[in-house]
Amino acid sequence: MRINWDYIKLTFLLVAVVALYGFADQRNSKRQVSKISVEFVGEENLYLTEDAVNKLLIQKCGPLENRAKEQLVLNTIEEVILSNDMVKNAQVYLTVNGELISEIIQRKPIGRVEGVSKFYLDDTGGRMPLSRYHSARVPIITGKITGKSLEDAYVILNYINDDDFLRKNIIGIHIEEEGNYQLKFRMENFVVNLGGVENLNVKFKNFMAFYTKATKDKTLEEYATVSLEFNNQVVCTKI
Structure with a gap:
């Protein structure tokens, strides 16, 4: 019986890619939040400060810095920020370096x-x-x-x-x-x-x-x- 080496090579490559992806994903999920950043978009006058946002997040979500990324629910963090009456819109995301960024649009x-x-x-x-x-x-x-x-x-x-x-x-x-x-x-x-x-x-x-x-x-x-x-x-x- 003739062995199809191309098929075997392709199968091996796919298994290796899946394994590497799973390993990277598992490793990434165990990474901790390295930094918390609050950015205000489009408005120079601040009716809300970065310190006030951080205090709100700690009150509602507990300390976020050094927490495992897999424990974070970004939608929940956005909802907490939106609960402040000064906030019109908020978007929260994580960078590959583990930085948690909150982009906030204030009400005008x-x-x-x-x-x-x-x-x-x-x-x-x-x-x-x-x-x-x-x-x-x-x-x-x-x-x-x-x-x-x-x-x-x-x-x-x-x-x-x-x-x-x-x-x-x-x-x-x-x-x-x-x-x-x-x-x-x-x-x-x-x-x-x-x-x-x-x-x-x-x-x-x-x-x-x-x-x-x-x-x-x-x-x-x-x-x-x-x-x-x-x-x-x-x-x-x-x-």
């Missing part, structure tokens, strides 16, 4: 509510607690705080953040009542009566036309209120 505040309760509105419209580590420079929301008025404030803030001039100059939204909102500017004495959140594009277009002309005429300091409530009009009240 766009307005700060100053009422009976104090908190941020984030870029999804959700409530975000204040941080002990950093105070965001965002417009302050005051007045009659309700669920509907906060929804409207979120719409206004989104519009403001899409415009470079408005984002740099509007420092406050005051809620007179639902459907009646005032805007406060950084460098001007007047307040802007916005009315409701309908037709914001038209209202702000009219306001910018007024602001440009008044700046050119050097008359901005003469006004106490600038009203955008009326259809396609800017109505001003002098001091």
Whole structure:
């Protein structure tokens, strides 16, 4: 009987590869976590610190450094990090060197509510607690705080953040009542009566036309209120 040496060689090679893979996998699973790293993605202002994340992980998962890699459940670690109210998203992974890395995206505040309760509105419209580590420079929301008025404030803030001039100059939204909102500017004495959140594009277009002309005429300091409530009009009240 003729022996097929090519077949035997191939079989031997496959067995050797499987054995080496099993050995490497077993050896790798017994390796310990060599280092814990926390990386914040995309946001310079830290509403949460690396130390705070590490303390949270120790409280919920126990010490992770020097623990065998096979004992780690990465999904569980991600869920622990996501339980922090400052975190929008988290991804946890292990490197070949045994480093446990947590990449964290923080929530982004766009307005700060100053009422009976104090908190941020984030870029999804959700409530975000204040941080002990950093105070965001965002417009302050005051007045009659309700669920509907906060929804409207979120719409206004989104519009403001899409415009470079408005984002740099509007420092406050005051809620007179639902459907009646005032805007406060950084460098001007007047307040802007916005009315409701309908037709914001038209209202702000009219306001910018007024602001440009008044700046050119050097008359901005003469006004106490600038009203955008009326259809396609800017109505001003002098001091």
